[in-house]
Amino acid sequence: MTDAAGKPAIISMRGLRKSYGVGTPVETEVLHGIDADLAEGEFCALIGPSGSGKSTLLNLIGLLEPPTAGELSVAGQSTTGLNEQALTVLRGRHIGFVFQFHHLLPAFTALENVMMPAIIAHGVATAEDEAVAHDLLARVGLSSHEYKKAGQLSGGQQQRVAIARALSLSPRLILADEPTGNLDTHTADDIFALLREFNRERGSACLIVTHDPRLAARCDRRIELVDGRLAASTSVAEPA
């Protein structure tokens, strides 16, 4: 559990707060000051009851929306005061997403979906991008489904494409929001195993939101949220 000890933090959160409806009568604070770190290559579960703010925290870390207060650093870079363009670059370069509802682009084939982060980053797909995509789809066992449109795949297959896509630019951080949430136990185990495999192999840190205690137990560490706060059991950083 301590194999990643001493490594620099890929994410660092200090006093992170998030409110919705700021300036309106329905203003509500969802996250009430989060202090936590995630080390490079760490494989960490984010757990907590529904509505505790797990997705919100993941979206903040993923730079999809800004915190209301507090300090967030990604890959050693403070994100405070960065404009949308800079945030987009940081996100594209370092972060891969896997969502609960797989969220593939339905108009594109499995292969094109996996290449998409590279197409976005490079402007146009290169031969190397394609080779990487073929490779990743082979790794998730979908070589024979490369040219199928996303909608023609089963839920488990779509989630595997989504994982391959999240890995396409070998990001240092993978954020997965209930990646196995609507899959059967067997398929969920497969998907989880895949994430674990890539984590070990490539050293991509993973932060995985899950409701499944079995899966959470198989992570290096668990961060628990309760009503927008870290649960008492959670340590700020990886245990040394």
Place this chain on the structure above:
Amino acid sequence: MARPRLPFEFLVALRFLREGRMQTALILLGVTGGVAVIVFLSQLIAQLQSTIIDRVLGSQAHVVVRPLEEVNLRARSDPASTAVIEPRAQRLRSIDQWEAIVKLAEDQPGVVAVSPVVSGPAFALRGRASKSVALLGVEPDRYRRIVKMDTYMVRGKFQVEGTNAIIGTELAKDLGVTVGDKVFLRAAGGRDELLQVTGLFDIGNKDLNRRWVFTTMKLAQSLLDLPGGVSNIDITVTDIFDASEVAARLQAGSGMTVDSWMTTNSQLLAALRNQSVSNNLIRSFVIIIVALGISSVLVVSVVQKQKEIGILRAMGTSSNRIMGVFLLQGALVGFVGALSGVGLAWALLQIFSTIYRTGDGAPIFEPQLDTGIALSAAGIALAVGVLAALIPARRAAKMDPVQAIRA
């Protein structure tokens, strides 16, 4: 190799359009129809207008210099009222210093040809027939650049010397003469001459075919008692719609009366302008409707693609590039619609030019598409596509990716 070769924005824009099959098909149809209407209508009106103007200017100089009209200014006893201008019966007069004015006209920018003309009334006699005619003494090499006489000649060449005369086909019929026959010409002042007919013309206007008689300037001068003088100077200009400006400049420079075809045909011009105005009105409406169509389809598409936009944003696409994707969709719809619209207009022209013909079987309008009109309509469609996409594209760019992903 199966990797998409297109740059990101093109790839996504095309895929989004392809995915919205029915919507895309309908809006393409709309743009096609709009462009076709604009091209077809503009072409039709441009052709009809140029045909009408060609007809009018086929036998008329663009600009004509005449001697100052003599008028009597009779002051009223009441000093408050303005002077009454009474025209006086006009006598044949020569333009003072006409050689200098010819030179002046030739030096004007936009002037193509200048031809002094000696003209006046006369009678053509043969046997018992007597016809009232207009005698025109010209230098053929100059005058053929004012009125394209060479193209109107039915027999003989547009050349005169000595006592040669060129007359219209109607006059020839009325007098019962043809090339080689003689005609007796008596001017209003009583001078006369026996002329030899060396050519027949058909200007396409019966009245002129009956009245015009061309001779040398010298002969006309002596018959009309205008020794060394000319009664008017005809001018051809490069751009027929510059005629009134050229006329104004010449009038200021020469002090003579200078009229352009635009003033002598002001009613026709007004009618043509009204036609252009209504054409522009129709064009504007079509453009607005097409723009609204593109806009509304893209607005719907932005809402439908909310999730995809969120995914693309999460994968590192900036909001500006999302905006680019939707602007490009507008441009693509405009561009493709313009191409098919121009194609449709061309097809319509082919059909209409075979269906609608004049009495003698000639097509009323040319089946060729004017490249200027086609290009400008295509350019407008492209611009309208981009502009119409502006609002949807900005909406797409502003869309909150989190909202899209959570939904």
